[in-house]
Amino acid sequence: GALPGSSSLHILPILERRNWLIHQHYIRKDYETCKAIIKDQLQETNGMCEYAIYVQALILRLEGKIQQSLELFQSCAILNPSNADNLKQVARSLFLLGKHKAAIEFYQEAARLSEKDWEISHNLGVCYSFLKDFKNAEEQLNIALQLNKHDRTFMMLGKVHLLAGDTDKAIEVYKSALGKYQKAFEHLGNALTFDPNNYTAILAAGSMMQTHGDFDVAMNKYRVAACAVPESPPLWNNIGMCFFGKKKYVAAISCLKRAHYLSPFDWKVLYNLGLVHLTMQQYASAFHFLGAAINLNPRMGELYMLLAVALTNLDDVENAIRSYEQAVALDESNPLVNLNFAILLYNHGDKKRALEQYQEMERKVNLLRDSSSSIEFDPELIDMAQKMGAALQVADSLVWTKPAKDSKTKPRSTATAKTPGAPLGTNQALGQAMSSAASYNRNIQLPTGTPPADAQKSPELSKTRKSRQRAESLHTHTNTPTHQHTLLVAQE
Known part of the structure; x- marks a missing residue:
């Protein structure tokens, strides 16, 4: 949602002068300071700084004030109607307020400005499913999957088929999603075949196994990595949590303390x-x-x-x-x-x-x-x-x-x-x-x-x-x- 602005500070118009500062505090989650800077910026610009309004709307949403947040995103869309992000945020706010039809209209408008956008297609699918329009939901989610194979889109498409009473199609979708996961795992396996000591690939493969509760298999992977990089904090953290999963708490603590010593x-x-x-x-x-x-x-x-x-x-x-x-x-x-x-x-x-x-x-x-x-x-x-x-x-x-x-x-x-x-x-x-x-x-x-x-x-x-x-x-x-x-x- 950041706005294009001139890169050199001294010629920045007053409207955008503090954008970098607002951005810094927002990503650090220092919302109080962020709000104070936004207030100053909006006073100086008579409420015309789009980026300041946009970030303030994001913070309001985080605080659960959806209606106020929506009104600010609408102001952004009026200030800059050609920015798809503004329309997407208006649509999202409407969705959170349960206004699915209105959300669809804004997502469609955003889609005209930003073609081939996975996020828009996925969200349209979600909105249609809430309206029980399963045909359009399925169509949008399939478009989203062509653009990006995100697991949440697979999950949503499966859910749409189930809601529409088509269990066989739902099973097909879940199977193809599992296939994608399997492929990712195979690619990691291939990477390890060519470079058996590839530390990053070992950690990635190990953590996938760990997430599925295969602690012993993950530990075997980590043993290999421990020889290559004995000073790695993430490695010792993961080993510690494998021990935790196996209910070996004393071993878990000693590994985690080692990770803490390496990365305090x-x-x-x-x-x-x-x-x-x-x-x-x-x-x-x-x-x-x-x-x-x-x-x-x-x-x-x-x-x-x-x-x-x-x-x-x-x-x-x-x-x-x-x-x-x-x-x-x-x-x-x-x-x-x-x-x-x-x-x-x-x-x-x-x-x-x-x-x-x-x-x-x-x-x-x-x-x-x-x-x-x-x-x-x-x-x-x-x-x-x-x-x-x-x-x-x-x-x-x-x-x-x-x-x-x-x-x-x-x-x-x-x-x-x-x-x-x-x-x-x-x-x-x-x-x-x-x-x-x-x-x-x-x-x-x-x-x-x-x-x-x-x-x-x-x-x-x-x-x-x-x-x-x-x-x-x-x-x-x-x-x-x-x-x-x-x-x-x-x-x-």
Whole structure:
């Protein structure tokens, strides 16, 4: 969305003078400073600086103010009607407001300005599917796939076929998507055949295996790489998370500490160290690493949530509440953040605020549901939400806990659900399916035979993790890092 401007600063018109500064602060996620600079710029230019308005609209959207954001994007489109980006953002805002027909009109207008644009075709397909116009949806998604073989377009096309009742076609689409994944894997294999010590290819192949839970195979790959590059932080991080996936926590910590020693300012390594220590119920150490991660990446809600879990277990409720407040202010898509906060508030007698957080959790769940038919919520998470709902006496409104066909996700009735006022456990899980940390308040009555920290389960929240992009099934370029426990050199 950046505007073309003259490259030498001294002849820049006043309209564009601070664009570079706005851009710098925006990509660093320093939104407060960014807003202050935008305000100055707009005062000087009488509100005529398109780039400043555009970035302000992006920030408003991040803050959840969709309607205000839409109005600003419309101003940009009036100031510069030939810029397809402006029209795409107007369309996206309309989509987020549920105005699919209007969104389609703007995407079609944008398509006239920007031909062969994967993003536009994909988003048109999404909009048509919401209007149940499956013929046009299919046509647009196929155009998108000709331009770019993105997995989310395959997923969307499969979903459209399923909604239209054509299971065979859906299966075909999913098979061809899997074929693409297989091809990528084969290409990595070929690269390794020609250059068996190609460190980047080894890391990429290993992390693909790791994502699918093949920890031993991934470890074999990493062993080869460790001989070639023994000083690589991403490599030791990935090895550490393989050990974590195998529930070998002490080995995981020593590998992660090595990664941290080699790269002390990598927040992901610190995040993982915090996660492993939480799983081991070493809350003071978890607090130490998570605090360090937050210093390096102060705008990630989940980090504050984990910090709050550590603080809760260290009996520092006041700071746990502060940390949750920060988490919910920053996080846009993870319902777990609000559920955990609701549980803490409920356990400390603040039913009113607990209900507010519970409703916010439901809003996020609905967003995730709407944007991806493949979302599955972890049964443990659903169970905890139902207990919370019963305690707050709002369980009937829980749209997402209706038992699915799969028996695994059927709610488990427990004594806790029937006794409002019983203390509830704090359960949190995140990241890849392989990685989870779960902790319970010490005062919860667990069924006999259940270990105090159910870290053996690997709750399936990997899907909510992916929702950082998919909660918006529409594609936009956000500057949020796709958080993975695995670090790829190619991505860094």
